[in-house]
Amino acid sequence: MEEIAGHPTVTFGDGNRTLVVFPGLTDAFPASKGSKLSEVLLERYYYGAFTRDYTVHVVGRPRLKEGTTTREMASGYGEVLGSLGEEVDVLGLSLGGMVAQYVAAGYGDFVRRLVLGVTGYRLGEGGRRTVERWREMALAGNWEDVYVDAVETTYTRVYREKVYAALARLPVGFFEPSAEDFVASCDAFLEHDAVDELDGIDARTLVVGGSEDALFPDDIVEETARCIPRGELHVIEDCGHGAFEERKDEFNGEVLRFLME
Numbered sequence: 221m222e223e224i225a226g227h228p229t230v231t232f233g234d235g236n237r238t239l240v241v242f243p244g245l246t247d248a249f250p251a252s253k254g255s256k257l258s259e260v261l262l263e264r265y266y267y268g269a270f271t272r273d274y275t276v277h278v279v280g281r282p283r284l285k286e287g288t289t290t291r292e293m294a295s296g297y298g299e300v301l302g303s304l305g306e307e308v309d310v311l312g313l314s315l316g317g318m319v320a321q322y323v324a325a326g327y328g329d330f331v332r333r334l335v336l337g338v339t340g341y342r343l344g345e346g347g348r349r350t351v352e353r354w355r356e357m358a359l360a361g362n363w364e365d366v367y368v369d370a371v372e373t374t375y376t377r378v379y380r381e382k383v384y385a386a387l388a389r390l391p392v393g394f395f396e397p398s399a400e401d402f403v404a405s406c407d408a409f410l411e412h413d414a415v416d417e418l419d420g421i422d423a424r425t426l427v428v429g430g431s432e433d434a435l436f437p438d439d440i441v442e443e444t445a446r447c448i449p450r451g452e453l454h455v456i457e458d459c460g461h462g463a464f465e466e467r468k469d470e471f472n473g474e475v476l477r478f479l480m481e
Contacts, residue, residue, distance in 0.1 A: 221259070225299040228280040232263040233271035238308040239479075241267065241278045242297060242316030242323075244338075245405050266465070269472040273480065277304070284404035290315070290412045294322030301330035309479050310423075311335040313464060314435070315405060318412045325420040334425040335475050338433060338461050340440040341447070342413040347435030355406040358399055366402075373434050374462040418447035425451045426478040428471060430463035452478070 222229050233239075267276050279300055281293060297319060301308060310331050312320025317339025324334045343351065350373055357365045371383050425448045429441035438455070445453035454474050456463045464471045 224277065224279065225296065225303045226282055227296060227300050228282075229300075230259050230262050230278045230280075231275065232259075232267075233274050233276040235270070235272060235274040237274045237479075238304060238306060239267075239270055239274040239276045240301065240304070240308050240310050241276065242310065242312040242320050243278060243280060244314030244316050245402075245409065247280050247316070247405075266468070267472075269469075269476060273476075274309075281405075283398060283401050284408070286400065286404055286407070288404050288408055290318045290408050290414070291322050293319045293408065294326060297323050298327035298330070301327055304330075306330075307332045309333045309335070311337060311475065312339065313337045314339050314461070315409050318409070318414065321414045321417060321421065324423050324425070325414075325417045328420075328422045331423045333479055334421065334423045335478065336425065336427045336444065337464050337471070337475075338429060338436060339427075340429075340436040340444045341415045341418060342440065343409065343435055344437040344440050346437070348410060350435060351406050351409050355403055355410075358402045358406070361399070374460060375466055376432070376459055379459075379462065379466045415443075415447060418444065418451075419449060421448045421451075423450070426454060426475065427451060428454045428456065428463070428474060430459045430461060430467075431455050431457045432460040433463070435461050 222231060262278050263271065270276050279297065282296065301323070307330060310320050310323065317336040320334060320336060321341065324331045354366050354369060357369065371380055375383055427441060427445040429436060429438070431438065442453060445451040456467050456470055459466045
């Protein structure tokens with residue numbers, strides 16, 4: 221684990237291109253960052269497909285304070301890209317994809333290509349209700365309820381069994397949430413609406429969604445791609461918000477095709 225412009229960062233890969241990943245809401249669980257297990261999962265499980273062609277930087281967020289917006293987060297990530305000193309490819313997932321929209325619009329000189337994964341210019345109405353529910357659970361300290369609700373919302377029924385089995389094998393304390401950070405992240409999620417910024421994204425952009433995403437329904441994902449001047453859309457069928465994990469081969473394969481063509 222290193223820091224780039226004040227952001228905790230895990231770096232791996234041998235490629236001569238650079239991919240910067242902005243993670244989603246789970247980045248609010250700081251104890252899961254910086255452990256050897258989390259670094260191995262990132263390198264070998266989530267982003268192993270990229271390590272031959274890319275040096276990958278998975279860039280976390282500093283602890284968020286109450287009232288922090290996705291636009292303000294983008295300023296910090298813009299400093300990260302500036303520190304790298306080169307044009308990079310950016311992959312933003314979920315909340316990280318919301319931040320990436322502002323980064324690409326405001327710091328476009330640093331972004332060669334942009335991928336927005338399981339995200340949109342705003343939450344759908346069902347997504348708002350879900351994130352509000354997580355926020356209330358977090359304020360009450362009901363973290364087990366947050367985990368279970370998130371798994372039930374994110375994955376299809378068959379895949380949930382694999383997720384629960386994997387969670388059961390993790391060491392006690394692997395997820396130790398910061399309530400303030402998590403609630404601030406939820407608030408940023410709920411406040412985000414970047415529809416007026418999308419036409420300012422110059423980078424060629426791929427939007428990847430799951431057809432059953434409970435947070436970002438098809439109409440919002442499609443409008444996000446349509447409003448970006450050089451936006452493209454790929455929908456992964458029969459999965460939801462966890463498409464990047466549940467259908468990892470298709471998700472990563474489509475992203476690599478887009479980035480390398």
